[in-house]
Structures are given as structure tokens and as C-alpha cells.
Amino acid sequence: MTIEDLIAELQNKLAELRKFARENGRDVSAEIAELEEKVARISWGPRAWEQVKLARHPSRPTTLDYLDLLMDDFYELHGDRLYGDDKAIVGGLAKFEGRTVAVVGHQKGRNPAENHACRYGMAGPAGYRKAARIMGLGDRFGLPIITFIDTPGAYPGIEAEERNIGGAIADSIYNMLRLRTPVVVAVIGEGGSGGALAIGVGDRVLMLENAYYSVISPEGCAAILWGDRGRAPEAAAALRLTAPDLLDLGVIDEVVQEPAGGAHTAPKAAARNLREALLRHLDELRAVVPGELVNQRRRRFRGMGICEGAVETMRLRNGE
Amino acid sequence: MTIEDLIAELQNKLAELRKFARENGRDVSAEIAELEEKVARISWGPRAWEQVKLARHPSRPTTLDYLDLLMDDFYELHGDRLYGDDKAIVGGLAKFEGRTVAVVGHQKGRNPAENHACRYGMAGPAGYRKAARIMGLGDRFGLPIITFIDTPGAYPGIEAEERNIGGAIADSIYNMLRLRTPVVVAVIGEGGSGGALAIGVGDRVLMLENAYYSVISPEGCAAILWGDRGRAPEAAAALRLTAPDLLDLGVIDEVVQEPAGGAHTAPKAAARNLREALLRHLDELRAVVPGELVNQRRRRFRGMGICEGAVETMRLRNGE
Amino acid sequence: MKISWFRRQQYVQVKLDQRGEQGALWVKCAGCGDLVFRERVREKHGVCPRCGAYFFLTAQERISLLVDEDSFVDVSRPIVAADPLGFTDCRPYLERLKEAQDRTGLPNETVVGRARMGNTPVVLAVTDFRFIGGSMGSVMGEQLSCAMDIAAQELSPFVLVSSTGGARMQEGIFSLMQMVKTAAARRDLERACVPFVSVMTYPTTGGVFASIASLGDVAIAEKGALIGFAGRRVIEQTTGERLPSDFQTEAFAFDHGIVDRVVERTKLREELIRVLSFFPVGRSP
Amino acid sequence: MKISWFRRQQYVQVKLDQRGEQGALWVKCAGCGDLVFRERVREKHGVCPRCGAYFFLTAQERISLLVDEDSFVDVSRPIVAADPLGFTDCRPYLERLKEAQDRTGLPNETVVGRARMGNTPVVLAVTDFRFIGGSMGSVMGEQLSCAMDIAAQELSPFVLVSSTGGARMQEGIFSLMQMVKTAAARRDLERACVPFVSVMTYPTTGGVFASIASLGDVAIAEKGALIGFAGRRVIEQTTGERLPSDFQTEAFAFDHGIVDRVVERTKLREELIRVLSFFPVGRSP
Numbered sequence A, B: 001m002t003i004e005d006l007i008a009e010l011q012n013k014l015a016e017l018r019k020f021a022r023e024n025g026r027d028v029s030a031e032i033a034e035l036e037e038k039v040a041r042i043s044w045g046p047r048a049w050e051q052v053k054l055a056r057h058p059s060r061p062t063t064l065d066y067l068d069l070l071m072d073d074f075y076e077l078h079g080d081r082l083y084g085d086d087k088a089i090v091g092g093l094a095k096f097e098g099r100t101v102a103v104v105g106h107q108k109g110r111n112p113a114e115n116h117a118c119r120y121g122m123a124g125p126a127g128y129r130k131a132a133r134i135m136g137l138g139d140r141f142g143l144p145i146i147t148f149i150d151t152p153g154a155y156p157g158i159e160a161e162e163r164n165i166g167g168a169i170a171d172s173i174y175n176m177l178r179l180r181t182p183v184v185v186a187v188i189g190e191g192g193s194g195g196a197l198a199i200g201v202g203d204r205v206l207m208l209e210n211a212y213y214s215v216i217s218p219e220g221c222a223a224i225l226w227g228d229r230g231r232a233p234e235a236a237a238a239l240r241l242t243a244p245d246l247l248d249l250g251v252i253d254e255v256v257q258e259p260a261g262g263a264h265t266a267p268k269a270a271a272r273n274l275r276e277a278l279l280r281h282l283d284e285l286r287a288v289v290p291g292e293l294v295n296q297r298r299r300r301f302r303g304m305g306i307c308e309g310a311v312e313t314m315r316l317r318n319g320e
Numbered sequence C, D: 001m002k003i004s005w006f007r008r009q010q011y012v013q014v015k016l017d018q019r020g021e022q023g024a025l026w027v028k029c030a031g032c033g034d035l036v037f038r039e040r041v042r043e044k045h046g047v048c049p050r051c052g053a054y055f056f057l058t059a060q061e062r063i064s065l066l067v068d069e070d071s072f073v074d075v076s077r078p079i080v081a082a083d084p085l086g087f088t089d090c091r092p093y094l095e096r097l098k099e100a101q102d103r104t105g106l107p108n109e110t111v112v113g114r115a116r117m118g119n120t121p122v123v124l125a126v127t128d129f130r131f132i133g134g135s136m137g138s139v140m141g142e143q144l145s146c147a148m149d150i151a152a153q154e155l156s157p158f159v160l161v162s163s164t165g166g167a168r169m170q171e172g173i174f175s176l177m178q179m180v181k182t183a184a185a186r187r188d189l190e191r192a193c194v195p196f197v198s199v200m201t202y203p204t205t206g207g208v209f210a211s212i213a214s215l216g217d218v219a220i221a222e223k224g225a226l227i228g229f230a231g232r233r234v235i236e237q238t239t240g241e242r243l244p245s246d247f248q249t250e251a252f253a254f255d256h257g258i259v260d261r262v263v264e265r266t267k268l269r270e271e272l273i274r275v276l277s278f279f280p281v282g283r284s285p
């Protein structure tokens, strides 16, 4: 039975219950409420899952597509100066609304050959070290930094572990906490786990409407917790990984609208919305002095987390 | 004919010439002066070459030997956090005369198995990146830094080039110019080229009496300029690579005496002399404020070089 | 700043539950396959008296392995995991939490406290793998961050002993964000010029490895540790690569420059005392 | 500070000696083996009109390839190499120097000047391989350092085009020390927030590669460049390894993350104009 079938069945049951109550004058409101909540919970699964599928749509605009659409010029820089150049992360200098910015983003590729070369945006240590280098360059020259997140996660491979992918992600996070220029992050597609977060430490974090951002892929979560990768839709719903969810949870700052049907149906419209949002946030951040930017960014992330207190419930935000 | 034979022959010729002059009352002072200069030049070859051979003596104390003799405790740190741990460079924290210092040095190994594992002190990128990491650690905690130079040069290999050995050396030099704590360098054996200099950017540079320090190995120089590696003794003399030479040229600050016969004949005596010199220089440097240390170090090396001016002869030292 | 929390002190709240899995007199060693007397294993700090294999240590056992006797003062904040997503898979997250609390006797997976090691005051944080895989959610992030704040404020070295599978996925995005939160606290530690020694044990993986555990001034791997980012199965499935036999072992981490040193469990205390002796705590350069 | 030198300006002192090796009407291309008309090669900035192979460029040719017409003002310091060691191998160093000066018409291997590229003021430094292999001695160190000082002071981007075999071994230890000297000057450039673009051509090796050439904000390899630290022969002799066919080529450097971009000679000028357009010169962050 598919989830759609299950929902249909539950809704039939609801209708019957209501009819029964009407015809027999019995109070079944408790039963009805319970069923309605169940329907809501289950039907959120497909909706979240739809978002995940949209976020992964093969025609969805990539970082390079947005750079084409948003930037007047993009000068790509390559290499980590240590061992290699990882095509799963692109970066360089770009001209955005008349100003130079440093940009870094995951790149999935725009056709099968590119997908393969880019490993579908799954970056390794060389990618994150290139990213840190480019952000460092931006920082030295006082350039605002824009990052684009679009990865299923860091590449899981032997070589990645040999080259200390864990340390590379940690260093990239640590590096971003040190940057003295404004950093705006845009989650444009998949925001997969530590591999996404490694370039996600921003003063502002924006998300496209159909992007997702999660600690683990729905499939991975379903495999571990449900013992069945097929339960990914339910995991997707449970993880609250959609843009509206994350706005609600206070982890992102803004949801950038996409054209109906998703960004791939009208990339220019999506880019237009993104441009407006980036510009607005960069303008706001320009007013903040560098030292204060670093403090605010540190406090922002110091404040993230929700615990239950023995004495009180704490909702930790904005550095307490 | 060996150089020794040549010198003997020239000295015979000199004696004959003097006898001839005495017996015949002729003025041959010009010829004699020329011959004497030639003897001096040629006999410096074996002397410089003896130094090089002493610097390479298989029993010569290594960095770890000096750490054993000089430090109350040495806590070795490993790894570049990027890919590997290069045994040709050792480093860590050590206790020197009651204070913690950060130490880094080339390590040649003390027996054939170690020699092999250490590649005779020929470090690769992982070694220089470990060195930079350890010096950075020392800098963060305000610890003085002592480096020990003892390498024929950076390791020439495919993997070293793949991992950007050139960039690693450049970065190490650049990193040392940034350190805000006192840096004392001791050339204890071979000071071979860029691979030596990479950890040689100090506020003070000391050299053991029989160490050498050169832009290129005598053999390499002889091969290129004389077309014959066998002319290494002459190249050694021409390069002026001995400790007294370099003191004379103003490139090092002090020659540390070795026991007669060389450091390997009495390592403890050598270490005693080195300890005294290190301590004295560190004491002097402790008085300098961090920012001023950086400036002085930068000026020291900015001032190195001797050119011929179109208008004047400049001897550039100490920042002009 | 909730300074008040920092002042709160109480003696070890870590209680070792004697029932359940901890109850049996004998325990089977995964190393030699023998049944060994549990009390003997405990005396030897979780090292098999027959073959030397390591058992998991509870947070309490780990602490008593490392600190000067009776020197540990628990300064963990009085917080427990919330369920910010209302997460339910086969079981509700809150139920799993309750079960973990009952089984371990711990309010959560992280224990932090002031202690002494060879008479040096330190702030020590330990994670307990039995508690939902020692995974990092908001509580761990907060406990570690507060521990680093105390260390920074009191100029005491910070020692973190990790035993964790990574992220607490039931807390979703909040779990992920703890990677940045702990890194941000570590930044304050750096600014205060206070040393941080990261000890990685079996296992130190996923999001904890890719954040705070990798940011130590010195990184020490316990012998037998598992250290890495991605899981073996994920790597095999994604790449079809055959993993080398030493993959993600402590030797692998050492050979690849990821940790400074590998230390046997029984020598870990002496190692920490030794490394801490080198740092001139609180000296601002 | 010898500010006076910085003010000294004179028009290009680079003279192209028409005699000797530069004299012949025809020149043999190493790429296609054909004899090609030298003037045609020169017009095409040293690119073979038959096969596209690159000829060595003189410093003057390199400059005229890159800068806006008539914009180059030589600000090289009036210094020539000394012989601080009294170095003699088969020939005295001073004799080699004299020969190189006569053959190239250059006082030394380094030419630095103010110029414009796409109307952007820059400080440009170029090394000439014909002059004792473009090797770095005290003169190159001083010229490059002074060039960086001017760039820092005038907030003009610094562009270095290297063509060098490495150290000037006849100057011994002084040659080695130029690696630090140039890095020290580069530090001042960084502090002034002035961009530095390093262009590596055939060859950029040895001590120059292992110092200033590797310290650019952006690193560009000319197509056909040779980039590396150790010489091929030394590597083969030391290790017995067989070198891959692309070893130390510009593609090798790119694949191993050593340079940002690879650019054809004819597009180098446009490339530099483009990259410089991104830097907000002199803005102090």
C-alpha cells in the first residue's frame, strides 16, 4: 500500500465517522481529531518528500547556473594548493550589482558527464580546502562572501577519509567563524549534512522554497531508524527539512520564493528572487563593522539548540 | 690526481720558484703571489669539503639527539592534518631550561632503518606543513620556537611535486615571517637549499662549527657548473658554505663551537655549547615585544643581498 | 550570560546503574571470546584481563580512569534533550531518551566537570556511547560550549574525550548546528589562550569528528579507536570500493596525519598529565 | 627608506640586441621543426605561426605582450649583480654576467616597471630566462622587493611573470636568502591590501617557485609552462621513479591544485585585465 492509498483510506474512514456521528447523534470528536492528526502527519510525508525530489530535480539550476544569472562576471579560481582541484565545489570572484564578491558553492554538474566529474556535488577535502582558501582571499580584500549550498553530502570514499575529510569540514566551519566580511549563505538545492554546513556558516542563511537542509538524508535516516530506506518520505517529514520548517524553527532567515513548479521551470525568475534577497541582506550587513560581524555570527550559532531544562525550558537563540 | 696531490705539486713548484729567485737574484714575486693564491684557493676546497663530510658524518648527532640532550622533556606531535606524517621532520613541545618551547627539526635517523624511514632528513610537503602547524601552535601560546636544520634538501620525488612541495616551502617561509614569538634557528648538520630554509626564518640563526648551509649541494653545483660531480670539493669551497664563511658574509649570527673532531665525537659537549648559545639568544629576544619581533625579522631578511650599484656599491643589511 | 550556571557545583551526578546490562557478574570479551569477571574488567578500566581488548567505558568509568581521585566536580548544566521536531520513527524520540536515561542512569550523553589531573585543574568533558550512541544534539552542544566557557574563564585546559557515532538525527537540523556552536565556543577558548586536548576513542565519527573533536590543539587517539567521517557501509555502497583492513583505525588516523599520537588506555591519564604540563595556561601572548 | 629610487623613472631601458642569436632572419621551431620567419614569430608574441608552439619571450617581448601600448615605465633600480663570493667555476661569475649583459642587452635578468593594463595602473615584474636562466640572485630579490614596495605604496596591483630556473647559485647563500626577502616584501603587500597575480611560464622552478611565485593571490600558468620545485633529472636519479608524461606541466600543476588557471599566451593580457578588474585596490578591510 502506498502512502497515497493509506491517506485515501484514512480519509474514507473519516468521512464514514462523520456520517455516523451525524446520523446517530454521537460525539466522536475525539476519534475524529485523532484521525485528522494522523492524516495530517502522514500526508506531510509526501509533501516533504516532494520538496526533496524537487530539490534533487535533474534540471534544477546549479550554482554555476545562478552565477550565470546573478553575476555580471565570474572569475573561477581552482585548486587547494595542497593536492588537487575538486570540481564538486566551484568558487572565485564575481561581480554582483557592481561590487566584487567572493563566491563558493557546490556544483552538481548540468549533464551526465559533468555530474560524474562533479560527483553530483559531493565534495572531498580538496573542495573544502579550496573553499576556505577562496573565502580567505575574499576576507583579505574585504569582499562580501556568498555561498551556495547544493550537495547530498560530503563524498564518502576512502581517499576522502585518507585526506581527513572530517578535519577539512571542521576547519572550514572554524574558518568561516573567523571571517571579518559579511557572509550570506543560500541553500539552493540539497543541503546535505556536514558537507553542506561546511560552507554554511553565514550571517544570513537563505533557502529557496523547494530546497531542503538536513542533518542526514531521508534515505539514510530511514535506513537507520526505520530499518528501511523505502520509508524515506516519512523520514523526510519527521526531519522537518523543508524551507518553511526551518524558518519556523529559527535556523534560517528567509525563504526565497520559487516560480510555481520549481526553480527549474523558470530559472530566471528564481534567480531574480534570489538576487533581490541577497542584495537586501548584503546591504543590511554592510552597515555592521567587521569585528561586530564576527561576534554576531559567533553568537548566532552559539545560540542554536533547544533543550529541556530541569528548572526551565530554554529556547536558546541569539546568544541567550 | 687528487686535490692533495695537486696541492703538493704546486707547493713543490713554489719552493723551486723561491729557490730559483734566491739563487739567481730575479724578481718573481708576481709569479709567487699568483701561485700562492692558487694554492690557497685550491686548499680551501678540501677544507670546505672536510666540513661538508663532517656535517654528513653518519654518527653526527641528529635533531632528536639534541632534543634528548637539551630538553628536559620532549612531547612529539605528529601529522599535517591533511594527509600524512612525514618522519623527515620531527616537532613538538619541549621543556628547555624550565620553559616550554615549540621545536621543529629535520630528522635523518640514527640507524639504517631510521635513515630509510626518515629519507635522510629529506622532507616532503607533509613535513613542512606539520612544521607550520607546530610553529602555529607555539605562536598561539606565546612559546619561543627553536628549529634545527639538518637536511640535504627537500625530497625530490613525484609525490612531493604532486603535493606542491614548492608551495609548501613558500608557505612555511611566509608563515615564519608572521610568527609573533621569538624564533631561533640552529643549523646542526646539513643546511641544504630551500628544504633547509623552509624552517630557517629566524630572529637568530646559529650554526654549529662543522655544519654547512648552501643554496645547492656541492655535488649538484659541480655537476651543473663544472659538468662533473667529482669537482664537488671545489664547488664546496666556491659556495662559501661553512659556518665561518657565513658568519663572515653576515648571514648567520653565531658559530657554535664543536668538540675537536666534530660533534659526533662528544655529543654532550656539542649540546652544552648549543644550549648556552640558544639560551643567550632566547634571553635577548624575550625583551622584544611581539610586534617588534615580526618587524625586525622581516627587516633582517629584507636586507639580505649584495648588489653592485650603477651609482654606488650597496651592501644591504638590516633593512638598508 | 548565565554566569550563575557556571558557579553551580555538585558532586558526581553520574550514577552507575547496577541493574540491566550492567548487572551480570560475567561478561563476554569481543577480543578473546572468553567470559571474564566483570569486576576485574572494571578494575582494569575496561581492559580485558585475558587479551587486553578494550570494553566500552561509561562516562563515569572514563572519568575515574583519568582524573585525580575525588577531584571531579560535575558542572553539567541541568538540561535534558527536548524534542524540538516532535520526532517519531518506530518509537517516539522522547521514549528513546527515557529508555537511555533509565538504562544509563545519566540525564544525557555528556558529562562535564572540573577536575584535576596530576594536580592540574582542568575542565573535562566526556560523552557516553551507551546513551543513544553518544550522539550530538542540542544538549551535547550546550554542555560542551559551557564547558569551554568555564575553561576560558578560569584558564583551565579543556579536555574532551569523545565516544560518539555523530549527529543525534532525531533533533534534525539542531543537531547539525551543534557542529558550528561547539566550534564557536572553541574560538573563544582560543582567544583566551587556553589549551584544548581532544581525545578520540572508539568511535569518534560523523558530525562530532567533523567539528569540535578535530579542533584540538593536540589530538590523541586511544588505541583501538575508530576515527572517521563517513560510515564504512555508506562508503562501500556509494563507491563500491573495498576498504583496507586498517580503515578508520587509530593507526590509519595516525598514518594520515589526523592525530598527533596513539595512546593505550592504561597510559592515557599519564599522557594527559604530561601534555598539559607543557602549556603555560592563560598566558596571553 | 631609499624613497628616491622609487621616484626615478625612465622609459624602457630594455634594448633588444639585434645581433648574435637574435640576428638570424629565420628560426627553427621546436614544435613543428620548421624554419619560420623570425619577424612573424615576433609579431605573434612568440607563437609559432605554423604549429602554435611557444618560443621564449624576452623581457621586452613579454612586457609588450601584456601592457597597454607605450604605458610601460621602467622603475628597475640601477643595480647589477655583484660577486659577493668571488665565484669561479670554469669561468668567473663576473665574466658570465658580462656575457649575459652583452648577449641580452639587459643589465640583469629582472625588469620591473609601472604600466597600465586595460588602463589599470599596475606594477609589473618580468624575468628574462636568457639572462643566466632567469635565476634569482640579490638583484632579482631587490628588484622584486622594491617593485612590491611601490605597488604597496601606490596601491597598484602587482603582477609577476616568472621565467626562471631557480637560484643563482654563483651567489651562494645570498641567492637562497632572496626566497625570504621576497616573501617579506610580499607580506607588506598583503598588509597594504594590494592584489598580487603570479604568472608562471616556461620554466618556473626551484627557489623562485618555492617562494614568491607561489605566494600570489591568484596563480596563473601560461600554457606550455613548466612548473615544479625539483629538476626531472634529480628526481629520476634520487628515486628511480619513472616520471609521468605530464609531469610538472601546466596541466599537472592545475590538476594538483597548484595554479588557479591555465591561459594561452595570446589571451594572457585579456586574462590579467579581467582578473585585476575584480580587486578593489587599496581598500583596507
Ligand SMILES: [Zn+2]
Pocket: C029, C030, C031, C032, C033, C034, C048, C049, C050, C051, C052, C053
Ligand atoms: Zn579478552
Ligand SMILES: [Zn+2]
Pocket: D029, D030, D031, D032, D033, D034, D048, D049, D050, D051, D052, D053
Ligand atoms: Zn612550430
